[in-house]
Amino acid sequence: MKFKKFIALICTFAFMFSNLINVHAEYYNMALVGDSKAGKTSVFKRMCEDTFDSEHILTIGASFHTLSTVSGNSVRIWDTAGREEYQKFIPLYLRGAKIVVICSDITCQDSINNIDKWKKMVEDSECSEDVMVVWMINKIDLEKTEDAVKRDEINDIASANGIKHIIYTSAKMDDGIKELKEMLCRLANEFFATETAVRKEAEANAAYKEAETNAALVKKLLMGTVLTAVAGAVIGTICLIRNWLVNNRPQSLPNNYEIKT
Numbered sequence: 001m002k003f004k005k006f007i008a009l010i011c012t013f014a015f016m017f018s019n020l021i022n023v024h025a026e027y028y029n030m031a032l033v034g035d036s037k038a039g040k041t042s043v044f045k046r047m048c049e050d051t052f053d054s055e056h057i058l059t060i061g062a063s064f065h066t067l068s069t070v071s072g073n074s075v076r077i078w079d080t081a082g083r084e085e086y087q088k089f090i091p092l093y094l095r096g097a098k099i100v101v102i103c104s105d106i107t108c109q110d111s112i113n114n115i116d117k118w119k120k121m122v123e124d125s126e127c128s129e130d131v132m133v134v135w136m137i138n139k140i141d142l143e144k145t146e147d148a149v150k151r152d153e154i155n156d157i158a159s160a161n162g163i164k165h166i167i168y169t170s171a172k173m174d175d176g177i178k179e180l181k182e183m184l185c186r187l188a189n190e191f192f193a194t195e196t197a198v199r200k201e202a203e204a205n206a207a208y209k210e211a212e213t214n215a216a217l218v219k220k221l222l223m224g225t226v227l228t229a230v231a232g233a234v235i236g237t238i239c240l241i242r243n244w245l246v247n248n249r250p251q252s253l254p255n256n257y258e259i260k261t
């Protein structure tokens with residue numbers, strides 16, 4: 001019975017502790033945006049669960065998955081809904097994002113042409129200042145089909161819209177997804193390493209400043225003590241001299257003193 005109580009106590013503490021860790025956990029956020037049916041959810045599922053569904057399952061609002069990198073950093077991937085009626089919510093998921101992946105379908109010219117609209121949405125959002133925008137061209141397993149947009153054209157559109165990073169993927173054939181995931185984890189680790197270094201430097205600077213302030217305080221205290229001691233010694237000496245002078249001054253005769261002869 002006692003052992004059971006002990007285990008229950010340990011579990012309660014472990015639960016409380018894990019909650020505390022969660023509250024303070026920091027995430028490296030990536031958001032997947034783009035036209036409906038471009039393949040965002042499929043890429044998301046391939047990245048997080050390594051599965052593929054040939055059915056289009058409507059995404060409502062957004063959902064997320066948390067990945068853990070080998071260095072133990074947390075990466076949060078947001079899959080958003082591309083349908084017009086849900087697009088007004090997307091800026092909520094872009095807030096603080098370090099990477100935004102705009103997903104387009106290579107077999108859909110509209111989806112490719114809409115890159116300007118999505119890029120503008122990212123620029124107008126409150127994502128991280130140094131956000132990395134990646135254009136993901138999905139469904140490359142269908143690249144040989146008649147409707148597929150040519151890579152040259154995609155490159156021209158990318159240049160016209162100031163897109164520097166393009167990644168070609170196929171969620172169906174698991175092509176390019178591993179690279180995307182690796183890039184995400186690498187960037188997250190780099191980010192957290194830099195952040196830790198910056199934080200450590202700031203802490204060291206703060207400690208140095210505190211030590212400096214303390215040293216100045218000790219110096220002031222010492223000076224104060226020395227000055228008080230010197231002043232005390234001077235006043236004491238003056239008092240001693242005064243007393244000596246009072247006690248040893250020559251006695252004058254009183255006015256009514258008569259010398260009798």
Ligand SMILES: Nc1nc2c(ncn2[C@@H]2O[C@H](COP(=O)(O)OP(=O)(O)O)[C@@H](O)[C@H]2O)c(=O)[nH]1
Nearest residue numbers: 037038039040041042054055056139170171172
């Ligand atoms: N051929 C092919 N089909 C895909 C690929 N990725 C997604 N799809 C299909 O495209 C449709 C829409 O995918 P979904 O992930 O739901 O798109 P979302 O609306 O952007 O989330 C589904 O029927 C998927 O099976 C791919 O790489 N290749």
Ligand SMILES: [Mg+2]
Nearest residue numbers: 040041058059
């Ligand atoms: Mg979806």
